Amino acid sequence: FFFLMIRRPPRSTQSRSSAASDVYKRQVYGDGGDRGFILGVWATNAIFGNIIGQQLSGLLIDHVRIHWTSMIYIILAILFVSVLPTLFCLNEKNKEVEDKETRSPELAVLNESNSDNEGSQLSIWKALFIPGVVNYTIAYCFVKSGNYGLLFWLPTYLKEDKGLGPATSYVSSASEFAAAIGSILIGHFSDRVKMRVFILPFFLIFSAVGYCMLTLLDSTSNILWYYLFISIGSFCYGGPYGLLSSVIVSDLGNDAKVTGGARAIATISGIVEGSGSFSSAVSQIIFAIMKNSLFTIVMIMMVIAGISLLPRGIKEFRNRAQHLMKSS
Numbered sequence: 001f002f003f004l005m006i007r008r009p010p011r012s013t014q015s016r017s018s019a020a021s022d023v024y025k026r027q028v029y030g031d032g033g034d035r036g037f038i039l040g041v042w043a044t045n046a047i048f049g050n051i052i053g054q055q056l057s058g059l060l061i062d063h064v065r066i067h068w069t070s071m072i073y074i075i076l077a078i079l080f081v082s083v084l085p086t087l088f089c090l091n092e093k094n095k096e097v098e099d100k101e102t103r104s105p106e107l108a109v110l111n112e113s114n115s116d117n118e119g120s121q122l123s124i125w126k127a128l129f130i131p132g133v134v135n136y137t138i139a140y141c142f143v144k145s146g147n148y149g150l151l152f153w154l155p156t157y158l159k160e161d162k163g164l165g166p167a168t169s170y171v172s173s174a175s176e177f178a179a180a181i182g183s184i185l186i187g188h189f190s191d192r193v194k195m196r197v198f199i200l201p202f203f204l205i206f207s208a209v210g211y212c213m214l215t216l217l218d219s220t221s222n223i224l225w226y227y228l229f230i231s232i233g234s235f236c237y238g239g240p241y242g243l244l245s246s247v248i249v250s251d252l253g254n255d256a257k258v259t260g261g262a263r264a265i266a267t268i269s270g271i272v273e274g275s276g277s278f279s280s281a282v283s284q285i286i287f288a289i290m291k292n293s294l295f296t297i298v299m300i301m302m303v304i305a306g307i308s309l310l311p312r313g314i315k316e317f318r319n320r321a322q323h324l325m326k327s328s
Contacts (some may be wrong), residue, residue, distance in 0.1 A: 031213040034095040036196065036243065040187020043242030044180040050151060051176050081290030127267045133196075135274050135312045140244040141279035147241055148280040149287045150175060150234070157294040164226070171226050178231040179238030186239025195320055199315040200240045200290070204306035207236035211299040237302055244272070 003243040053075075060066050060074070127133055154175060186203060190196050210233030217225055283301075290297060 020024075027127035027306075034191050036187035036190040037184065038187075039293035040184045040242045041245050043183045043187075046179045047176055047183070047238070051065075051173065059222060063206040064237055077236055124267060124271060127271055130268070132312050133268060133271060135308050136244060138308040139305040140272050140276045141206070141241070142216070142301040143241050143244060143307075145275040145280045146237065146281035146301040146305075147179075149283060149294065149298055149301075152284065153287050153291055153294050155292060161292050161294075162217065162226075164223070167226075169221075171230055174227050175230045175234040179241065182235035183242030184240030186233075187242055189239075190243060195316055196243060198317045198320070200309050201244065201313055203236040203239050204302045204309070207233045207240075208299045208302040208306070210234075210236065211295040214295045215299075217312070235300075240305070242269045
């Protein structure tokens with residue numbers, strides 16, 4: 001109980017900083033041209049942070065044999081040092097974004113009808129009625145839950161259920177690296193085709209196929225099959241995870257400027273990130289109960305996320321096709 005109470009203030013601070021980070025990303029990288037690639041790279045910060053944190057903790061606790069409480073002080077020192085560049089080196093900018101090719105007609109009407117309310121606060125209730133917010137929130141909940149399920153349970157599952165032994169850590173690291181590469185390349189691909197949402201259900205289905213194939217492997221299977229299918233599954237969910245957590249939230253904030261971009265995007269980011277954090281916490285109970293079915297659960301989550309994005313993806317494809325027809 002004491003540990004849970006101590007954990008609440010830093011988690012609350014982290015949640016608020018996520019919304020502020022999304023506002024800053026919109027202001028600095030919100031020109032629409034290569035936003036998918038840049039914020040895809042940005043999204044890999046969390047992935048590589050997880051990798052570095054796990055390896056550092058394992059090295060210091062298992063090999064150097066320091067006490068776990070000392071590890072907490074080391075983490076605090078790292079956080080303090082890392083916040084200094086953020087505090088002194090980042091310049092505040094205020095760019096207005098014009099990216100009409102990815103802006104839906106409904107949002108354009110919403111912006112025009114609310115142009116007189118530029119200084120008012122966007123409520124959570126109004127934000128939920130912005131087209132796409134509910135779809136993206138549902139998708140992000142399942143994608144983030146699957147991500148955290150793999151992060152916390154993949155090593156245990158590979159070792160205990162699949163019997164991989166020493167190869168467990170290498171396969172787990174391959175999953176993280178594949179997700180990082182997917183975040184960058186799929187973000188770049190979304191810039192080239194100028195469609196964010198339409199491509200995501202396809203990658204999520206491909207991800208589900210990769211995890212489905214992993215359920216068929218066992219301890220007698222060639223380790224290369226594990227590397228192949230875990231890389232396919234993680235690569236194909238890494239892109240949607242990066243786009244949903246950064247680019248699409250930024251696009252929604254840009255389009256829903258009913259109260260000024262910064263306030264709109266902070267509210268939308270809070271809804272998406274907060275719902276994702278809640279669902280990922282609840283899903284840990286499911287993973288703990290059904291830890292022998294890790295890949296099956298993640299596969300189902302990817303499919304549900306893809307289905308929730310289909311209506312918005314189809315609408316985006318139609319808008320893009322109409323834009324090309326008009327321009328030609």
